Amino acid sequence: MEFFFLSLLCLFLLFVLLFYKSNFKNLTLPPGSTGWPLIGETLEFLATGWRGHPEKFVFDRISKYSSYAFKTNLLGSPTVVFAGAAGNKFLFSNENRLVQAWWPSSVDKIFPSSTQTSSKQEAIILRKMLPNFLKPEALQQYIGVMDTISQRHFDSDWVGSEVVVFPLTKRYTFWLACRLFINIDDPNHVAKFADPFGILAAGIFSIPIDLPGTPFRRAIKASEFIRKELLAIIKQRKVDLGDGKASLTQDILSHMLVTSDENGNFMKEAEIADKILSLLIGGHDTASSVCASIVMFLAELPHVYQRVYEEQMEIAKSKAPGELLNWDDIKKMKYSWNVACEVMRLAPPLQGAFREAMTDFMYNGFSIPKGCKLYWSANSTHKNSEFFFEPHKFDPSRFEGSGPVPYTYVPFGGGPRMCPGKEYARLEILVFMHNLVKRFKWEKVIPNEKIVFDPMPNAKKGLPICLFPHKA
Numbered sequence: 001m002e003f004f005f006l007s008l009l010c011l012f013l014l015f016v017l018l019f020y021k022s023n024f025k026n027l028t029l030p031p032g033s034t035g036w037p038l039i040g041e042t043l044e045f046l047a048t049g050w051r052g053h054p055e056k057f058v059f060d061r062i063s064k065y066s067s068y069a070f071k072t073n074l075l076g077s078p079t080v081v082f083a084g085a086a087g088n089k090f091l092f093s094n095e096n097r098l099v100q101a102w103w104p105s106s107v108d109k110i111f112p113s114s115t116q117t118s119s120k121q122e123a124i125i126l127r128k129m130l131p132n133f134l135k136p137e138a139l140q141q142y143i144g145v146m147d148t149i150s151q152r153h154f155d156s157d158w159v160g161s162e163v164v165v166f167p168l169t170k171r172y173t174f175w176l177a178c179r180l181f182i183n184i185d186d187p188n189h190v191a192k193f194a195d196p197f198g199i200l201a202a203g204i205f206s207i208p209i210d211l212p213g214t215p216f217r218r219a220i221k222a223s224e225f226i227r228k229e230l231l232a233i234i235k236q237r238k239v240d241l242g243d244g245k246a247s248l249t250q251d252i253l254s255h256m257l258v259t260s261d262e263n264g265n266f267m268k269e270a271e272i273a274d275k276i277l278s279l280l281i282g283g284h285d286t287a288s289s290v291c292a293s294i295v296m297f298l299a300e301l302p303h304v305y306q307r308v309y310e311e312q313m314e315i316a317k318s319k320a321p322g323e324l325l326n327w328d329d330i331k332k333m334k335y336s337w338n339v340a341c342e343v344m345r346l347a348p349p350l351q352g353a354f355r356e357a358m359t360d361f362m363y364n365g366f367s368i369p370k371g372c373k374l375y376w377s378a379n380s381t382h383k384n385s386e387f388f389f390e391p392h393k394f395d396p397s398r399f400e401g402s403g404p405v406p407y408t409y410v411p412f413g414g415g416p417r418m419c420p421g422k423e424y425a426r427l428e429i430l431v432f433m434h435n436l437v438k439r440f441k442w443e444k445v446i447p448n449e450k451i452v453f454d455p456m457p458n459a460k461k462g463l464p465i466c467l468f469p470h471k472a
Ligand code: HEM
Pocket: 101, 123, 124, 126, 127, 134, 278, 279, 282, 283, 284, 286, 287, 290, 344, 348, 349, 350, 352, 353, 354, 410, 411, 412, 413, 414, 416, 417, 418, 419, 420, 421, 422, 424, 425
C-alpha cells in the first residue's frame, strides 16, 4: 500500500515538473542578443555581407547559442532567425497558418500604397494577378522577345575590349522588364528610369533613417519620381488602348488595365503604378545579379565555361540565320541551368526574407509569441557542410538527378510564397548565357575581385573584364 502511495506521489511530482517545465518553456524565446537600441544587430548583419560572407552572421550565432533558432534585431525589429533546412521547412509549410509575410516598416515607407493597404496586402493582390503572366505557357511566347533584347543589349553595350559587368547586366534585365511589363524598349526611355531604380533598390535594405542624404531618404524620393513616370505611361496606355493603338495582351500593364477582380472592379491607375513598381523592383535586380555573378564564376572556372560554351554552341549551330531562341532550345540548356543554380547557391540575390508569427507557437522547445518577426536565411543551408558537401566548392553536378535535399536550396524561397518570377528569371538568365558565351570569352581585370553582398551580390569594382570575341 505504501508503495502504491509513493508511486502516486512520484507520478504527481512528475506531472507537476512537466507542467512547470512546459510553461517555463512557453516563456522561453530562443537565445540571442538584440544588440543596440533601434538598430539592433543590423550593422553586423549587413557588415558580414559587405565583407563577402553573409553566412557568418548566421553561423556565428548558431555556434554561439548551439541553436538553429536565435533572436536578434534586424532593420529596427526584434526578430527570430530560423536557420537550417528544418527552419526553412517550418516557415515555408506554415505560411498563412502560423506565419505570414512581413516587411520592415521601412519598405512601407519606400512603397507607400496608394490604396492605403500595407505592402503585405499589396503582395497578396499582386500574387493573385501574376500567374496569368508568369505561368510557363505564357512565358514561352516571350523567349523570342528576350532573345531580341538580349542581342540588342550585347550589340550596343558589350563593345570595346573592356566592360564593367554589374552595371551592364542591370541594364539588360531592366530593359527586358521595361519591354515585357510596360512595353517600353526605347533605350533612352529605359535609361531615364534606370538610375532612380538603382537608388530605390539600394535603399530598401538600408538602415531606415529618414534624413537628407541617407540612402533611405534617397530611395523614398526615387520611388516618388518613378511612380509619377509610371502614372504618365499608364494614362497614355489607356488612350492607346481606346484608340486601338495598343493590344490587350501586349504586356502586364495592358493586362492589369483590362482585368477586373471577382466583383467586376478594375484597378485604379495609382494602384497599377504601385504593382508595376514592385514587379520592376523584384524582377530586375535579382536576375541581373545572377547574370553578373555567372560572368564572374565562368571567368574563374574555364572548364565550366567550356561546357556551357559547348552546350550553347550546339544550340546556336542548329538555328537558321536570324532564327530566335525558342522553348525547345531552352529545354536543351540543362548544364547551363545547373551552373546558374550553383551560382545562386553561392551568391543568392536575396539572402532571406521576413515573416511574422500570426499566433503564439512553439518551435524546437522555444516559444514564439504572436507578432514576433521571423527570418529565414538562404545562407544557413546553402553554405552549410551539413547540407552541401564542400559547400564553398563550385560544383554544378549538385543539381543533376533529384538535386539537393528539399528545403536546403532556397534562392527563390519556398512554400506558397515562393518567388512567382522564378520561371521568368530562368528564361532571361539562360537567354543571357546563350548570347554571352556565343560571342565572348573573357578574363577578369582584377583577378582577386570578390563578390560582396550589399545586400545583393555585387563585385566591389563592378567586375571589369577584358572581352575576347570569338572569331567568326
Ligand atoms: C534570379 C532571380 C530571382 C530570385 C533569386 C528571386 C527570389 C525571390 C525570393 C527569395 C522571394 C521571397 C520569397 C519569400 O518571401 O519567402 C521573392 C519574391 C518575389 N519575387 Fe522573386 N526572385 C527573382 C526574380 C523575380 C522576377 C523576375 C520577378 C517578376 C517577374 C519576381 C517577382 C517576385 C514577387 C512579386 C515576389 C513577392 C511574392 C510574394 O510576396 O508573395 N522575382 N523572389
